[in-house]
Amino acid sequence: MSKEWESKIKDFISKIEKENLTTFFAATHPKYSTSVFRFTKEPTHVALPYVWKYKLAKERLLELAEILPPEEAERRNINFVNPGLKQYFPAISAATLPTLRGGIQMLKPGERAYTHRHTANAFRFVLEAPLEGAYTIVEGYKLAMRPGDVILTPNWTWHDHHNEGNNYAIWFDGLDVITAYWLGGVFYQDFGDVNVDKYQKIVSSNEDVMARYLGVKPTFESLPSHLPSSDNPLFYYPYSLIRNSLIRIAEKGKGDPYYGIELEYTNPTNGSPAFPTMSLKIRLIKGNDELKPIRRTENRIFVVFEGSGTFEIEGQKYVVEPFDIIAIPSWKKYSIRNDANDNLIIFSYSDEPVFKALGFMREKREE
Template sequence: MSDASVTSDAPSNREAALKGLYDDIHQGNMFPFWATSTDVAHDEVQQLMATSKAVPYVWKYTDIEPILQRAAKLISMDDSERRSLILVNPGLSPKRASVSTMYTAYRLNDPDEIMPPHKHSPSAIRFGLTGQGNFTGVDGENITFGPGDMVLTPNDTWHNHGTVGGEQAVNLSVLDLPLVETLHAVHFDHHYTEIENGKEVEKKVQTPRFSENYSQEVYGQGGMMPRFVDHRRNGGFSSPMYVYRWEAMEELLDIHKDADGDPHEGIVIDYTDPVTGGPVFKTINFYVQMLRPGEKTLPQRETASLLLAPFRGKGYSIIDGDRHNWDQFDTIAIPGGCWVEHVNESPTEPVIFFGATDAPTQKALLLYKRWGRNQAGDLLRLG
């Protein structure tokens, strides 16, 4: 064989060998981590870029509420012990996730409808939207809550949900279940028991062990904390203050309504653990954000993913250059890495968001970063 024939056959032999190599890697459930521009089957660059990613999205409450009403008529507590509507991000479907680490769900309970206790490893909150009789019993503390109140149901803490007072009520939940699921650490338990006369007895309702106003009685005065109280009542998994009332948040917002605030965020107030001053959960945290009448925030980008629910007002956000309109009780998904601006078009009324962020997880892993742009468009490192 001449040198010329060997040379002419070499490219085709290499292509055949490459194809065989990629086929074997793919069939062996492996991934080749080297760059190539060759158009071959199972191309590693295409695989790398094809990973599912959350996209900016707005779920409209005007779509959600009628579905909740229909579900309430068709699905009884005999059919299921929970009746929630989970918001699934189109970029992550069919995974139960509104952004990569969290999901929001809406729950409507009919009058005086109480579900049995359960517990799980994901941490969760409930935020009241409508009705004064939303109910959560958590760790022996019965909590009735209304619009704007936030109730914690921490990791591995027994709790149950429902309504009291003879009227329907709607609340939204935020859970870190997608994060816990990624870590392969999800567990649920529905077998609630108590010890009575030395015997384990299954119960459908938790026996109260604390007063209904316990969280407020112990932690409701900022800067003062009773020393004789066990502040690790749930093993220290979360803030021991299980209910954060809207009245206190609204008063603080009113006090600061004329402050300069942050040009990239407006007025933001974090919910905190009264014992540590840190986030209410180790994995996710919650906050309220206010845009004053006519306020428009400067562009901001952060590595954390956000879920925002307009509690009051309406407006729009520019997310990675696209406009997203929102109204009261909608939910907005803002994946980490997106540039965001919020606009309150009303000349007279504020916009108030209820927000959730996975920043605590990212900060614990030293992954959190935040950028912004000034009026001139210059890039700023903010955090």
């Protein structure tokens, strides 16, 4: 094209951009587009693969705890911010991946975090806790917090956290709040806004919630009317049971060459993922075993729980230890190696259900 044509098209694009308009040509042409969004042969994203070391994050959390008392903060935590998303998510305090948020939260002995609820689905994966005394209350159920336990706080459930033990409690928070924000679906409420007290009453325990929903379902009960029917009623997944299942399966072989021995936390009422928007999984990789590289259209966050190993993401190697956090954006190639003789156990969550619901789910297994 002539210089005159190029000048005209540039002037036109500049003019309509000031009017908050664009064209397909201006939005996608590699020469004239000012946007990173365009049709591509494979998924590309501004989010970066990233590893946060737990040692540093915990150090900052303990430092914050000396400055910020719980009564001054709704929740005292350190969130994991993806460096590739900072400029694209200015209105959101933390985006770990494009649809997900992750962070660690702490309560000192004697502290408690008051009751609230929100439409964003969330879970707690317990990292460190005293032998007794740390617990979360979800819709009146008192759920013990022990290392490795997973506690759900689904859409619009009242929940609060307590530490009556003799040591601090630290857990990983995972939420789909980034998804909820961009869809315009975030609602929030403090318990004290509609009740005299700031804390809900305990009416039952983790034993009761498991007796009701672990493999059976009471025909005479249903979810409270203020909760959506999509909510998972099994709020509690104790690590003792999950770990036992992993070990028993591991005794019979290595599992899948790309996933190892992997289990998914499911909604017992219909067998679907734990949340409509998030899939929660845990995998075991046997000693000195290496999983083959894979690509998947999902944004997944891993939390190392037992053992140590190496993640290789798009050719870059990261040595990881217990409680380190690894973020892998959609379609990034990765593999995992267990560098030790002992088992490597890794918890993870992703937006896989969203990709499946939209028909975008793909997987590419590589050698």
